[in-house]
Amino acid sequence: MQKQTILVHKGRGNPNKDGRAVNAPLMRASTVLFTNHKSWAQRKVQRKSERVLSYGALGTSTNFELEKLLCALEGGYRASLYPTGLAALAMVLLNYAEVGAHFLITDGIYEPVREIDSLFLSKIGVEVEYLKADASDIAQKLRPNTKLLLCESPGSVLYEIIDLPKVSAIAHANGTVVAIDSTYSSSYLNQSLALGADISVVAATKYLGGHSDLTMGAIIVNEKEWKNFNKLPEVLGFTASPDDAYLVLRGARSLDVRLERHEKNADKVVEFLLAQPKVAKIYYPKLSTHVGHEIFMRDFSGTNGMITIALDKSVSREGVDRFFDALSLFGIGASWGGFESLAMIAKPPRSFIDVDGLGTLIRFSIGLENVDDIIADLKRGFDVI
Ligand SMILES: *Cc1c(COP(=O)(O)O)cnc(C)c1O
Numbered sequence: 148m149q150k151q152t153i154l155v156h157k158g159r160g161n162p163n164k165d166g167r168a169v170n171a172p173l174m175r176a177s178t179v180l181f182t183n184h185k186s187w188a189q190r191k192v193q194r195k196s197e198r199v200l201s202y203g204a205l206g207t208s209t210n211f212e213l214e215k216l217l218c219a220l221e222g223g224y225r226a227s228l229y230p231t232g233l234a235a236l237a238m239v240l241l242n243y244a245e246v247g248a249h250f251l252i253t254d255g256i257y258e259p260v261r262e263i264d265s266l267f268l269s270k271i272g273v274e275v276e277y278l279k280a281d282a283s284d285i286a287q288k289l290r291p292n293t294k295l296l297l298c299e300s301p302g303s304v305l306y307e308i309i310d311l312p313k314v315s316a317i318a319h320a321n322g323t324v325v326a327i328d329s330t331y332s333s334s335y336l337n338q339s340l341a342l343g344a345d346i347s348v349v350a351a352t353k354y355l356g357g358h359s360d361l362t363m364g365a366i367i368v369n370e371k372e373w374k375n376f377n378k379l380p381e382v383l384g385f386t387a388s389p390d391d392a393y394l395v396l397r398g399a400r401s402l403d404v405r406l407e408r409h410e411k412n413a414d415k416v417v418e419f420l421l422a423q424p425k426v427a428k429i430y431y432p433k434l435s436t437h438v439g440h441e442i443f444m445r446d447f448s449g450t451n452g453m454i455t456i457a458l459d460k461s462v463s464r465e466g467v468d469r470f471f472d473a474l475s476l477f478g479i480g481a482s483w484g485g486f487e488s489l490a491m492i493a494k495p496p497r498s499f500i501d502v503d504g505l506g507t508l509i510r511f512s513i514g515l516e517n518v519d520d521i522i523a524d525l526k527r528g529f530d531v532i
Pocket residue numbers: 230231232233234257299303328330331350351352353362363364482
């Protein structure tokens with residue numbers, strides 16, 4: 148099955164059952180009932196190895212359907228769901244944390260992860276070191292006790308690209324588990340596991356949900372590493388709401404067509420931005436000048452709606468404010484991947500991509516509006532900048 152077909156047909160319950168709704172039903176539950184004690188006891192054994200209903204905190208049938216869809220999309224063995232993307236990243240770090248362990252994390256990682264390190268990992272004796280955002284220095288930084296590499300590609304501000312097959316091979320030769328934040332591709336634009344990762348982490352909050360009305364994280368894992376994930380989330384009480392799982396399933400049905408429009412709109416916006424004298428630099432992995440462009444084109448089927456620009460140094464703070472105030476279609480706020488266009492000032496991340504000497508960084512999440520309207524809105528901003 149091609150991925151467009153997977154999006155339409157997977158995660159919809161048993162296709163051979165008569166009298167069913169098109170969508171897998173939303174099942175809300177804490178208690179799950181059994182007719183006799185023997186079957187309850189059997190279920191408690193069964194749930195150790197299978198995703199079966201036994202208690203709401205361990206997921207309901209709605210959660211299981213989303214897990215199946217994500218596994219099919221990413222070619223994973225199992226998936227698990229979390230209340231946020233950040234919680235999913237935290238679970239990965241927690242799962243490999245032990246006294247004396249060494250972790251490598253790339254500089255492009257979702258910024259709040261650094262606080263998990265300072266508030267938690269350092270306290271329990273895990274040593275964390277940061278790699279360049281493209282992980283090109285991994286061979287020098289690996290140690291015999293490097294348990295985990297956590298990376299992100301493309302990075303979510305400057306879109307630094309990692310050569311995942313190459314980096315994974317180096318890590319695996321050292322016995323190091325490879326986890327990647329794949330939120331940019333949202334289980335669709337590439338297959339992180341096929342490219343070498345053991346664990347793919349996705350904030351479904353972004354394009355998978357796609358409607359700015361929920362937060363959720365997912366971990367999709369290969370068979371070798373699943374043994375570590377089948378118990379810990381349960382023990383710690385991590386769970387995801389079935390209502391949100393239902394909404395992500397609904398969002399996912401149109402992921403392909405939405406991403407296609409996001410990309411088309413972003414391509415045209417990039418064309419417009421290239422002609423703006425106040426734009427000093429454009430970060431968009433499809434540009435042939437983008438660092439790592441060839442690897443991106445090899446490993447990804449396309450871009451999404453994310454574009455970052457560096458304004459010219461000559462643009463004042465007041466000019467930036469005037470730019471934002473002139474926008475009427477762009478929402479100003481955190482997150483991305485929803486149907487509406489967003490703009491925000493981005494803090495320069497730690498990166499080998501040098502932004503010194505450039506002006507303010509602005510990150511756009513280009514939405515599904517008509518692209519001429521989006522460009523007209525941006526033009527109003529540049530006219531007064
Ligand atoms: C948004 C985001 C997250 C976190 O997702 P939340 O659901 O907001 O916690 C993680 N990684 C990346 C790359 C993100 O963009």
